[in-house]
Amino acid sequence: MNPVVEAAIKSWMLDPALLFILALSAVIYLRGFLSLHRQMPERYSAAQPAAFLAGLASIFLAVCSPLDAFANLLLTAHMIQHLLLMMVAPPLLLLANPLLPLLRGLPAAVAKHGLGPFMSWKALASLGRRLTHPIVCWVAFVATTIVWHLPPMYELALHSQPLHAAEHVFFLGTGLLFWWPVIQPWPSRPQWPRWAMIPYLFLADFQNTGLSAYLIFCDRVVYPTYAAAPRFSGTSALADQIAAGAIMWVPGSLAFLIAVGLITIKALTSRRAVRPSSLQIALPVLNHSIGRVSLTPSNHGKPRRKGVDLLSIPFVGTMIRWRYLRRAAQTVMLLLALITIADGLFGHQMSSMNLAGVLPWTHWRGLGMVGLLIAGNFFCMACPFTLTRDLGRRLLPARWRWPRRMRSKWLALGLLAVYLWAYEAFGLWDSPWFTAWIIIGYFVAAFVVDGLFKGASFCKYVCPIGQFNFVQSLVSPLEVKARNLDLCQICTTHECIRGSDDQRGCELQLFVPKKSGNLDCTFCLDCLHACPLQNVGIISVSPGSQLIPNSPRALARLARRADLAALALLLVVGAFVNAAGMITPVMDWELRLQNQFGFSSTLPVITVLFVFSLLIAPAIVVVCCGTLSRALGGTQVQRKKLSISFVMALVPLGFSMWAAHFAYHLLTGASAIVPVIKRAASNAGISLLGRPDWSSTAPLVPVDWLPSIQILLLGAGLLLTLYVCWRTAFNYTKQPRSAFGLLLPWAVFAVALYAAGVWVVLQPMQMRGMMHSMM
């Protein structure tokens, strides 16, 4: 193939955001379609999903294919792009009758509680009715086509990416409007008789003909950008314009004329039969979708589905049920840990060239957060320290119970605070030697603690990584829980906690039927393997729902856990302090303070700042928020109780800050692992992998995407925190005014943290674990 043609064909831009949205739309539609197809096979045939997917594919082709890459060079490419967005994608999407499938395909709670109130809002209905009136649709379509093809507007769109995107939105949006009365997707009701669509389409075709004729017969290049663009295809700019006009004229007119033909044929051949109106059929489906009524009597009596069970997914379920999965994962992690220790102690001491400087700080932390975000606490599942704990139990007595006074999170909280301080004060991330010794220390602590004390005392009361994962996994979308609580009611043996002859029960003493949320759950899956009824699953839950006490009892139980709230608060504030420690303005400020006070290092400054920002300031803020919340909410609930439950609501925001921070390191530094492994292998005398190429450590995504990704993560965290605050407030009072008063101080605190997070991510950051400095 001609290399120029080959290069042109390869010019795709796979925009992940657009791909995600298109894929999500397809999934929602297909989910809804399948449900409706079962109920109304005559109404929802296989042609409709095909049309919907073809419509999405047209958008994808228009925006991601070489058409987009060549839009600034060739008017013909740009014209085909516009035709796809106006004349191909909209009718295909509307032919799929997308309204009910999209509604039905959404999670029931979103459709019922999220969209339901909007769907019943008369003002919006009126707006929708006016917007889909044929005159409005026609005028919007024609006006959009003409205005965007005026040379000044066209040039603006060619020179500005946001305006170009806006142009596409207008084309697609008005395309949908224009084709709406023509196709009249079921179950909408026509506002004009069908025959009126014939002049409607003809008039639109006149406009199309006029515009394309102008492009064809004009004796100069209409758009200056194309006159100035390099010509490489052997055609002049004017010839390109004529071809574009012809494309607009012929296929454009064909689309109108085919529609006219189909409408005419249908009008002439349709029989008048007494059939139930589309509204009569659609009404119960629509009501059901937004949660007004149950659709069929057969739904009664069936147990309600409670999320997706990971174990029911083919292959994934089989893998998870495999008895040796955990051991295999732990062994791999143990080997990696040992290699990391060896390289940390004996390898090159530049952190970005050493496994101990890259693997724990860039990959494990980042991938751990990804795991928590999309699944759950799978890091603890594969924890390499478990093998040492088991060894400790064999070699040491392991007969004492963990001291009663220490059965809380206070010890782990102290260790976490020390770790966060030491990380910054001693630059742990920058010292492979220190990192190796921390891992060794971890192995020794796990060996000693579980060698002396019964149960999983190390995991539950000591391990800072475990506490971090426990708290963050409260936002995760998966939870180990009973599939059917009724079965648990009749179980008398309770193997899930007591264990059986060949399988131990939950080491952390979490009783599955009473377990609420992921707190203290290491995803060890012992309960899953022990349950003789196979009644334990890994089931999807709404992220953040574990933070909302769903009963007064749960609320009371949570309110007693000051240690847990303190741990959560430390991790929330710690997320922001930890990220702030790596930005230039804060590091400059620390240096200025050091010079001002005449210290020989920044250690005293960092220590004071950390004590204040991690311990003193959060405590003051929480007391103030608790007091204000109580006063504004006009409630008699104890301040401590209020504060504890609202502090837990801040966990999603802290999670999002950790995720934003670690995502930054992972996305910028992930590729560093390749040369680092080669270097470590080379040091160990293994030359098989070749020489390390340090110039190949490019970020995984364009660097200017990172702040957008980080801000989006922070925004999601803020929204979830505000939602949990709102739900928590309504747990204390049913009065909206009082609930608003209760949550207001906490909402202000959350917004302040969000603003601080945005400021942090927009600052120049230290490229830790990277060979190059890009920001």
Place this chain on the structure above:
Amino acid sequence: MNHHRKTLTFERVSNAAAITMLLVGLACMARISPAHADGGVAQFTKHAGPFVVTVFTTPSPLRAGPVDVSVMIQSSETGEPVLDCAALIQLYKEGAASIQSAATHYAAQNKLFYAALLKVPESGLWQVDVSIKHAGDSIDVAGVIIVAPSNPALLVYWRSLALPPLFIALFVLNQWLKRRGVKGATR
């Protein structure tokens, strides 16, 4: 009664239509705009040796910050794009450190271009040098670009920042409608 039900359903259908369109619109707007220029604005075209070199930049107007510089190299004889060159882009400004990066097809959306993402630290008049190596020959092309001061960060990332207030507004509206519906039903 029947008429009322029909009207109610129609209202819902209209609402669903509006929401569908909104979703489709958001789908297009939510595109994160990477700085892959591939066109943008043609800054200058120069004839050098056997080549015609055109330099494009994005964003438009050009601002300090991440800047995508794309180069199209064509044969001056045939006009065919030349795809087997090695291109290096260097930016100079008086009183500022020079920046450079190799321009590659990989970094370009349009594979007929050679593109590089450079971070321009400040506004002003910058000289662009494109060094092209092809079959043992080395050709340099130079031109000047004007870089405006960067936009405030809040303006650059307004789309990401606008999402929380938007969702909060929708949530407030949702709650208001719910409460209004409950009140209406209890009357």
